[in-house]
Amino acid sequence: MMSFAMGNELQLESRILIDRERLDENQYTLSLLQEGINAGVFSSTEVSNVQINIMELLKELIMRYTKGESTSVTVDTTERLLSSILYSIDFYLLGFDDTNEALINLKEKSIRKIYEQGLEQLRLCLADTKDLYLKIRKTRLKLDIEAYNATIDEAIPVFFEKYNIVFDAHMTMATIDYPLVFDDMRVRGITYIKNYLRNLEAETQYCRLFSDQDINKLLQSFGRMCRLNHRIELINIFELLLNNSIFSVMCGNSAKQLSITKEKLNALAENLRRTDSKSLKKLIDDAVAAIIDDFQIGDRFLIKYITRYKKQFEARIINALENNSLNSFAVTEEEDNRKAEMKFAFDEVRSMSHKEFREMVDKILKQSKAESKINIINSRVWSLQDFMDILSSDCLFCDEYGLLFDTLGDVEIAVLSCQVFYEEFRDGLEDLYSIIRNKREYEAEWQGYFAEFIAELGNDRTKSIKALIAEIDHGEIML
């Protein structure tokens, strides 16, 4: 067993002996001790002493946790407090870039000292992370994207409110929905939040190179392309923008120009199919370099982030070329303007008050004839939300649903189809008959009757409804 004096020679020796691959960042101290034993850096007595000292810290923390009123706690609480202590110790030791230095500290310093210094560093890190959050909140994108806004307005503040560096340092108590291009979920606690916010800041910085209007336009086109409501789906805005910028440059446009025509994309796909992988990589490298140059991006972290994304982009483009699906990777601009001509029969501005709605329901319930019920609905209901509420309010029975649907025009049926078959359309399914055949469950009873109604429509009408569905902006009509 080697004696661990502090000489450089011995430091170098241990440098060779430690198997870094086996170090686990989430259990850094424990794995450092384990590898230290394997390498002969620690004796079993030394490891045992470290464990005893951790136990002493745990004992004190339990007393602190119970405010001195209890000497025992549940196993869950013990594990939680022990994890918190080890997280602080890990936090300090992970602060050394060189594993050897971490090892020397663990051997030379008292565990209590390391723990206290870890806590101090956590405190500083928490303060820095709060500052970073405030900066992000100030420079946020003004977009109506549910996951993005909920993450900034709710999830992160809840984390700061609940986070406790003494008792719960290792916990990541937050429901963060907004997806990032790079998000290492293996790390925990404040380190996770700091990494998340740092990456979010870089992504936001890039997104802010475009106007909110341009971003919104691209998101809407993406939503239409994938038949989804971009406001509620988990979409990474940075990735969408960067992809289109790269394609734009590859098509010979400027990085700032997000719109690409289908013709240009098809021509690009044709060219790329004839390009070998080395040249393709060079094309992507050049495009990314042009983007950084065009936007005069100077922030090193952002440049590194974009460069790191290049590899993902390369893998995806190769896959898209192989599967002939480049048109689902890049968002192309829409050529026709039929959508502008489409007039929605529903008008959300004319929605009813709660009282009016209740009165109408009571009136419908008093009617015995389906015709009378339908007349009341058709003369009073204007908004889609009210219409769907009526369908869910048990005012109609069996065949009455079909009779009501029969009074609707094609546009209204298309709009209702988008509501009922949202998930199927989002998943790329188009054939209404096959969707209905395969759909096993409906959220509401009326949806089942609606599906029956659609199944019985003639081919011509279904064709026309299908065409209208393709034109609908799912983001605009989702409730």
Added chain:
Amino acid sequence: MNFPSILSIEEVRLKEFFINELLRTNEETKKLGLELTREDANQIVSTRSKVLKNYGRVELGFGVILRLIECFSESAFINEENYAATLNDLQEAFYVMKNETEDELGDEKIIELMKDMFENSCGGSVELLYGSLEAVSKNFRQKLARKGGQA
């Protein structure tokens, strides 16, 4: 190396220390005619570990049993014959009570409550004490739930 190994090292390391701590209490309890043998002490330490494990609790230290000895050794219902067995029962009752009151009651409060019931309403019967504690904890949990509901 993981959490259980860190926790179990404490138990193995301190077993002999705990036994000696228990035997040291004889110095005081002898005056009351109560004395633990090494075998009794060993049994109490083992029971403690078993009870803690069964009820999913961890205690780093030995404060509870020492406090129970201090409090209950002066009871007229405890004699040399039932001393060790009663201590084993009392420590089990204590940890059950900790769980049943969801850790909301401090050690000292529970020990005071146990002593009061043991001496008065239960007339020194550990079986009755168990029943009384169960009723108290049920009542306590209902109050907690009401409080939680209001919040």
